[in-house]
Amino acid sequence: MGIWRSIRRRLLPSLAPKLNIAADEGEGPVIVFLHGIASSAATFAGVIPQLSDHYRCISFDLLGFGESPSPPESNFTIEDHVAAINSTIHSLKLDAPFILVGHSLGSLLAARFAAMHPSRVSRLMMVSPPIYVPPEQIGDPLVRARVGAYLRAYEFLRTNKEFTMATVDRLRRLFQLDDILDVSEGNWRAFVLSLQNCIESQTTVSDIAAVRVPIDVIYGSLDQFIAPGTMRIIEQMRHITMHRVEANDHLVRRRLASKIVEVIAAGRKVSGKN
Numbered sequence: 388m389g390i391w392r393s394i395r396r397r398l399l400p401s402l403a404p405k406l407n408i409a410a411d412e413g414e415g416p417v418i419v420f421l422h423g424i425a426s427s428a429a430t431f432a433g434v435i436p437q438l439s440d441h442y443r444c445i446s447f448d449l450l451g452f453g454e455s456p457s458p459p460e461s462n463f464t465i466e467d468h469v470a471a472i473n474s475t476i477h478s479l480k481l482d483a484p485f486i487l488v489g490h491s492l493g494s495l496l497a498a499r500f501a502a503m504h505p506s507r508v509s510r511l512m513m514v515s516p517p518i519y520v521p522p523e524q525i526g527d528p529l530v531r532a533r534v535g536a537y538l539r540a541y542e543f544l545r546t547n548k549e550f551t552m553a554t555v556d557r558l559r560r561l562f563q564l565d566d567i568l569d570v571s572e573g574n575w576r577a578f579v580l581s582l583q584n585c586i587e588s589q590t591t592v593s594d595i596a597a598v599r600v601p602i603d604v605i606y607g608s609l610d611q612f613i614a615p616g617t618m619r620i621i622e623q624m625r626h627i628t629m630h631r632v633e634a635n636d637h638l639v640r641r642r643l644a645s646k647i648v649e650v651i652a653a654g655r656k657v658s659g660k661n
Contacts, residue, residue, distance in 0.1 A: 403474035404461075406447040407454035413439030417481055418651070420446040421472065423491025423515070424581050425555065425574070427453030429566035430490055433644040438651060442486075447475055449493065451577025452569070463580035465589070468496050469503065476507070484509035486651065490639055491515050491612070492581060495591050502597040510654060511602045514647060515637050517612045518591050518621065530616030537614060541587050545579040567638065595621055602627045603650050607635030607643055 409428030410420075412435060422430040428446035435444040448455040450471040451463055461467045487508045489497030494513035501508040519538065525531040544551045555570040570578050595602065604621065606613055608631055622629045630650060635642040 403467075403470035404450060404456045404458055405478055406450060406456075406471050406475040408445065408475065408479075409448055409453065410435055410444060410446040412436075413441070413443050415442045417443045417445060417483065417485035419476065419485050419487050420444065421487070421489040421493030421497050422446070422449060422452070423489075423493050424586065425452070425570045425578055426491070426567055427569065429453075430493075430639050431488075432566070433641065434639065434647050437644070437648045441655065442651075445479070447472065449496070449581075451581065452574050457574065457577055461577075461580075462584060463577050464584045465496060465499050468581070468585065469500050472496060472500055473504065481507075486510045486512065486654075488512040488514065488647065489516075491517060491637065492585055495585055495589055495594075498591055498594040498598060498602075501600065502594045505599050508598075508600055510600055511598055512605065512647065512650065513595075513602060514605045514639065514643065515607065515610055515613070516591070516604060517586055518617045519586075519589065519614060520592055520617060520620070525616065527616055530614060533616070534614050537612070538587055541582055545582050548575065564638075592617075592620060595624065595627070598626070600626070601654075603630060604628070605630040605632065605643065605646050605650065607631075607637065608633045609636045612637050 418438060420428065420431045420435070422428055427448050431446050435446065438444050450461065450468050451457040484507055487497045487501060487510070489495070489512070491514070494516040497511055498513060501511045519534050522531045522535045522538070525534060552570055555568060559565055559568045604627055606618070618629070621627055630646055632642050632646045
């Protein structure tokens with residue numbers, strides 16, 4: 388049943404759930420923004436106003452998060468997420484290829500979307516991508532140990548509900564992240580299954596290799612969720628440009644937001660658009 392549902396969603400995007408369109412601002416070439424896990428489209432609140440004078444900026448709440456639907460039958464696999472993204476984009480009737488920007492989990496979904504729909508995306512931007520490969524495939528023992536530690540930590544978070552919710556609540560209040568960080572009863576199932584099926588079990592390196600458009604990877608020097616060894620794997624790919632932002636962690640704070648805007652503006656100048 389799941390296989391047939393996946394086939395139908397790929398052939399008929401309108402069958403997949405449509406996501407909440409949190410922002411659709413400005414005119415010009417289109418940029419689509421995908422936020423990360425345990426978050427919402429509010430992630431890009433500091434980015435879109437800097438771009439909407441020259442671009443049409445569209446941001447979604449991902450499946451199960453923010454104001455988007457959380458279908459009880461969904462397993463929140465990467466295929467489920469990408470099908471919902473595709474359904475929503477299809478409903479907008481976008482004619483020209485667009486820039487696709489993803490943060491954290493959203494960057495993994497963006498890579499899969501760009502690999503599956505090469506004619507739709509003109510450029511891919513992966514912000515703070517939590518890219519991991521199976522520890523048994525990693526030769527460097529230090530990198531292997533670190534990736535293994537990340538995966539064990541994620542397993543602990545999704546199997547200890549009360550601890551995870553309490554920790555997120557403290558972080559949200561401490562750092563005033565009310566609109567950006569959310570793990571609650573309403574999105575717990577989406578959080579757990581997205582973490583397990585999209586981040587812990589991922590094929591992002593293969594997805595990136597299949598993408599045929601330029602890719603910009605933007606990440607903070609203090610990012611707690613990035614394994615340096617996996618960054619070295621992807622930075623060797625010819626179509627990738629790496630942008631390291633000093634003194635920024637995993638979140639889209641001022642420095643990271645400025646770099647996203649800067650990189651998009653640089654691409655605009657190269658293409659000759661004013």
